[in-house]
Amino acid sequence: MTVFLVGAGPGDADLLTVRAARLLARADVVVHDRLVERSVLELANSNADLIDVGKAPGAFTSQSIINDLLVSLGQNYDCVVRLKGGDPFVFGRGGEEMMALREAGVACDVVPGVTSAFSGPLAAGIPVTHRTLSRGVTVVTGHLANDDDGYFRRLANPDITLVILMGVARRDAIASQLIEGGLSRATPVAVIENAWTERQRETRATLTELGVLDVASPAIIVIGPCAALSLRDVLVDTRAIT
Numbered sequence: 435m436t437v438f439l440v441g442a443g444p445g446d447a448d449l450l451t452v453r454a455a456r457l458l459a460r461a462d463v464v465v466h467d468r469l470v471e472r473s474v475l476e477l478a479n480s481n482a483d484l485i486d487v488g489k490a491p492g493a494f495t496s497q498s499i500i501n502d503l504l505v506s507l508g509q510n511y512d513c514v515v516r517l518k519g520g521d522p523f524v525f526g527r528g529g530e531e532m533m534a535l536r537e538a539g540v541a542c543d544v545v546p547g548v549t550s551a552f553s554g555p556l557a558a559g560i561p562v563t564h565r566t567l568s569r570g571v572t573v574v575t576g577h578l579a580n581d582d583d584g585y586f587r588r589l590a591n592p593d594i595t596l597v598i599l600m601g602v603a604r605r606d607a608i609a610s611q612l613i614e615g616g617l618s619r620a621t622p623v624a625v626i627e628n629a630w631t632e633r634q635r636e637t638r639a640t641l642t643e644l645g646v647l648d649v650a651s652p653a654i655i656v657i658g659p660c661a662a663l664s665l666r667d668v669l670v671d672t673r674a675i676t
């Protein structure tokens with residue numbers, strides 16, 4: 435009896451790991467989030483129960499209820515797959531769920547996933563690091579822009595790429611704080627919505643325009659010189675091949 439915390443990748447089912455696909459095929463139960471694409475769920479064993487604990491408005495399941503559910507399923511089924519978008523441990527609360535399972539004495543294992551933090555930009559042809567343009571990458575949640583302490587002011591650094599998850603609702607505050615912190619208003623920005631799905635959409639702008647961009651969640655916001663790159667035209671669409 436084991437609960438597997440499994441990454442579903444950013445969208446396209448081809449971006450699952452082989453191990454994730456194998457586990458889905460033998461799962462008794464799959465407990466999944468809202469951002470997991472239908473094409474990924476279709477890889478689950480046809481006898482498996484699929485439980486949606488998606489955190490969409492109106493369909494909120496609290497984390498403690500999810501933890502209790504995983505403990506109880508783990509005590510009763512041989513193979514429980516807890517399937518989370520991207521990587522379970524990048525803003526995915528994988529650590530909290532693992533601790534709850536450990537505390538209850540339920541065996542668990544992990545399968546990393548392709549995180550949207552890095553693969554989302556790449557879907558628009560943006561490498562998050564690129565020699566001469568960026569010395570590194572910082573991944574943060576946009577929720578931090580709610581804080582009065584001006585967290586994003588301290589993230590203003592023209593030498594790194596800033597990748598922001600869950601930032602759409604706070605894009606105006608994020609842009610203002612980064613500009614207050616000293617980042618140029620002309621800094622390139624890219625927003626990639628629904629990366630690696632058929633609904634993918636990308637928007638290019640500058641930091642001064644970020645606050646008023648017409649974009650919606652789920653999206654990745656990329657800020658920095660790399661956000662001006664668009665290497666998509668030199669890529670072959672491998673989805674046609676695989």
Ligand SMILES: C[S@@+](CC[C@H](N)C(=O)[O-])C[C@H]1O[C@@H](n2cnc3c(N)ncnc32)[C@H](O)[C@@H]1O
Nearest residue numbers: 520521524526549550599600628629652653654
């Ligand atoms: C709760 S976080 C989960 C992140 C996930 N664990 C990962 O590693 O990608 C949800 C946020 O991830 C981002 N996200 C996840 N999948 C995405 C996708 N396919 N396209 C764009 N953004 C995505 C969005 O910022 C979304 O609001």
